[in-house]
Amino acid sequence: MKAKFLLPILIAALALGAVQAWAQAAVGAPAPSFTLTDTKGAAHALADFAGKPVVLEWTNPECPFVKKHYGAKNMQALQAKYVAQGAVWLSVCSSAPGKQGHYPADEWNRILAEQGSAATALLLDPDGQVGLAYGAKTTPHLFVIDAAGTLVYDGAIDDNPSTDSADIPGARAYVAEALDAVLAGAPVPVAQTKPYGCSVKY
Amino acid sequence: MRYGAPMRALLTSWIFALATLAVAAPVRNGPVAAKLIAETRSFAPGQPFTVALRLTLDPPWHAYWTNPGDSGLAPSIEWKLPAGFTAGELQFPYPRAIATPPFMTYGLEGDVWLLATIAPPAEWNEARATLAATVDWLICDEYCVPGSAEVELTLPVGAAPAEPDPVRAAAFAAARARLPADPGGWAFRARRESDRFVLAAVPPADFAGDVPAAEFFPFAEDLIQHNAPQAWRRAGAGYRLELVPADPSAPPPAALSGVLVGASPWHAGSSRRALRVDAPFSDSEVPPRSANPERKTP
Numbered sequence: 001m002k003a004k005f006l007l008p009i010l011i012a013a014l015a016l017g018a019v020q021a022w023a024q025a026a027v028g029a030p031a032p033s034f035t036l037t038d039t040k041g042a043a044h045a046l047a048d049f050a051g052k053p054v055v056l057e058w059t060n061p062e063c064p065f066v067k068k069h070y071g072a073k074n075m076q077a078l079q080a081k082y083v084a085q086g087a088v089w090l091s092v093c094s095s096a097p098g099k100q101g102h103y104p105a106d107e108w109n110r111i112l113a114e115q116g117s118a119a120t121a122l123l124l125d126p127d128g129q130v131g132l133a134y135g136a137k138t139t140p141h142l143f144v145i146d147a148a149g150t151l152v153y154d155g156a157i158d159d160n161p162s163t164d165s166a167d168i169p170g171a172r173a174y175v176a177e178a179l180d181a182v183l184a185g186a187p188v189p190v191a192q193t194k195p196y197g198c199s200v201k202y
Numbered sequence: 203m204r205y206g207a208p209m210r211a212l213l214t215s216w217i218f219a220l221a222t223l224a225v226a227a228p229v230r231n232g233p234v235a236a237k238l239i240a241e242t243r244s245f246a247p248g249q250p251f252t253v254a255l256r257l258t259l260d261p262p263w264h265a266y267w268t269n270p271g272d273s274g275l276a277p278s279i280e281w282k283l284p285a286g287f288t289a290g291e292l293q294f295p296y297p298r299a300i301a302t303p304p305f306m307t308y309g310l311e312g313d314v315w316l317l318a319t320i321a322p323p324a325e326w327n328e329a330r331a332t333l334a335a336t337v338d339w340l341i342c343d344e345y346c347v348p349g350s351a352e353v354e355l356t357l358p359v360g361a362a363p364a365e366p367d368p369v370r371a372a373a374f375a376a377a378r379a380r381l382p383a384d385p386g387g388w389a390f391r392a393r394r395e396s397d398r399f400v401l402a403a404v405p406p407a408d409f410a411g412d413v414p415a416a417e418f419f420p421f422a423e424d425l426i427q428h429n430a431p432q433a434w435r436r437a438g439a440g441y442r443l444e445l446v447p448a449d450p451s452a453p454p455p456a457a458l459s460g461v462l463v464g465a466s467p468w469h470a471g472s473s474r475r476a477l478r479v480d481a482p483f484s485d486s487e488v489p490p491r492s493a494n495p496e497r498k499t500p
Contacts, residue, residue: 064346
């Protein structure tokens with residue numbers, strides 16, 4: 001189903017009073033399954049990573065909030081740290097063709113190299129299907145899925161919604177806390193926060 | 203080179219005049235011009251006065267309200283004031299709902315006046331005072347650009363009470379008219395009905411008008427689904443507005459707090475379109491929505 005067909009369904013659902021979020025994803029429930037192609041041409045299904053914690057990171061390299069975390073190497077450091085501990089880190093771009101952040105795969109590979117991305121892969125979601133299923137609102141917007149496939153965190157990277165990289169060290173790092181908890185087999189301290197950033201360019 | 207005293211005085215006055223012009227000019231950074239403007243031509247020690255942070259945004263850019271909605275960030279100010287001066291919070295005008303499906307954001311466009319009260323110390327022994335600030339903003343259209351400016355304003359000390367600058371009176375009146383007003387006789391209550399929040403609005407007894415449409419902007423970012431339709435209609439002695447909670451499974455908060463913007467004024471003889479709402483949730487359970495045959499689908 002194309003993204004453009006999802007919205008009328010959402011509106012119809014609201015009009016009927018069947019109130020539900022446009023996202024199917026819910027913290028505490030199984031994370032929506034998906035299969036997407038990465039910038040190298042390889043297909044990845046969520047089910048492929050069963051048994052490992054998975055991070056989904058919505059991104060758009062031209063968004064100032066994304067630049068905040070990549071410019072300061074914060075995102076790359078998180079990626080490297082948790083991939084080294086056995087997690088899978090999937091950056092996802094849901095920018096539609098013609099919108100900011102939509103690039104051909106080879107341009108993406110150049111950007112990822114320039115950023116020094118340490119993500120497992122960057123998945124291309126140009127029709128926004130997976131973004132809408134997860135309710136991805138902003139770049140960045142992060143989701144943490146535990147090894148059993150349950151969505152355990154949905155929200156912001158940290159608690160300081162600025163574009164200033166100087167604010168990173170003093171912020172409460174929600175995603176790092178969630179991953180530390182998941183890797184330790186402990187409950188995630190804060191499971192849902194309001195994501196901050198630029199809107200996803202569906 | 204040496205000048206005589208009259209020449210020095212003349213030069214000094216020129217330099218001061220030039221400096222005044224310099225601080226009065228807006229600071230432009232891309233599509234945004236930022237400026238600090240005082241309502242009065244001078245200030246009196248110990249007497250609070252109002253300044254505006256004026257952000258002029260080129261179309262089609264928008265900045266954000268304090269609750270930006272689904273994405274975005276409100277402008278912020280970091281004051282650098284002389285010792286003894288304090289500044290109140292920025293007062294925001296009511297926003298405009300900007301729908302970019304599937305998202306809804308609450309934006310500020312065009313000529314944006316953010317007011318702040320400056321409280322000078324009771325004693326000030328210099329001839330003037332300079333208020334400086336760093337202003338940060340995020341503007342978005344199809345994409346987003348952060349920006350920043352250093353602004354400042356120098357005001358002389360004058361007699362109390364400081365007189366409003368007539369040149370700016372209309373602009374400050376317009377800026378105040380866009381701030382949320384006190385309810386002034388309107389009574390608001392909130393309740394939970396099934397999977398909705400309902401804001402009930404009862405006008406003052408002497409209200410003879412009609413508010414054909416209204417839109418609620420919550421202060422809290424996690425209160426309602428910003429992109430969900432809001433259904434406003436007449437009910438009983440007033441109106442009701444249905445809102446979709448951000449998390450329908452969560453218990454309701456203590457109150458629905460925010461700004462209610464009407465399609466027409468809330469009070470006779472007033473142009474104010476926005477009311478400040480702080481409606482506590484009533485404890486009483488009411489029949490679920492399906493029991494109400496009058497309900498229209500949005």
